[in-house]
Amino acid sequence: TLFRQLFNMQKFDSTVSKDLLQTVPAVVNLYMLEGYDFASHDLGSQSDPYLTIQCGENIFNERDNYQSDQLCPKFNKLYSFSVNFPGPPDIVITAYDYDILFGDDLIGKTVIDLDDRFYSVDWQALEQKPIESRQLNHPNCNLSQGVVSCWLEIEPTNKEKQRAPSKKWDLTPEPVQKF
Numbered sequence: 686t687l688f689r690q691l692f693n694m695q696k697f698d699s700t701v702s703k704d705l706l707q708t709v710p711a712v713v714n715l716y717m718l719e720g721y722d723f724a725s726h727d728l729g730s731q732s733d734p735y736l737t738i739q740c741g742e743n744i745f746n747e748r749d750n751y752q753s754d755q756l757c758p759k760f761n762k763l764y765s766f767s768v769n770f771p772g773p774p775d776i777v778i779t780a781y782d783y784d785i786l787f788g789d790d791l792i793g794k795t796v797i798d799l800d801d802r803f804y805s806v807d808w809q810a811l812e813q814k815p816i817e818s819r820q821l822n823h824p825n826c827n828l829s830q831g832v833v834s835c836w837l838e839i840e841p842t843n844k845e846k847q848r849a850p851s852k853k854w855d856l857t858p859e860p861v862q863k864f
Contacts, residue, residue: 718760719760720734738777793822814836
């Protein structure tokens with residue numbers, strides 16, 4: 686894991702090694718933008734996707750907000766979690782196909798390791814965090830089941846590590862206009 690890799694390295698940043706020895710509370714903001722090329726799990730129509738977002742005991746279930754017959758859904762939503770470093774739980778993003786009759790089908794899932802970002806000097810140095818395109822994987826298939834587009838920000842909340850709070854981005858889509 687990350688800790689083993691860090692300690693096996695001959696040189697590593699002294700601030701990172703110091704950070705590993707103290708608990709750092711933080712807020713993680715996960716911005717879910719959209720999905721594309723979702724695998725279809727309905728016979729005769731496209732999938733009706735929705736997401737669940739989990740970080741430890743915190744679970745956001747968007748089943749009530751499924752998108753009918755959509756292989757490229759727009760999510761445009763912010764999810765926030767309180768965690769402690771080192772060793773926070775991974776964020777698990779799971780896409781499902783809503784089905785009222787036969788039960789929902791798993792489209793795929795992806796896992797985000799928060800330690801890899803928090804202890805990365807390169808990632809921390811980025812003023813604006815990159816948008817990630819993450820493959821959705823299914824345990825019964827080696828092919829991608831689609832992609833979700835997202836980015837995340839990690840904001841320490843203890844006084845020693847606290848920075849100026851980052852801007853909360855408004856992901857609300859613009860209203861459709863008639864021309």
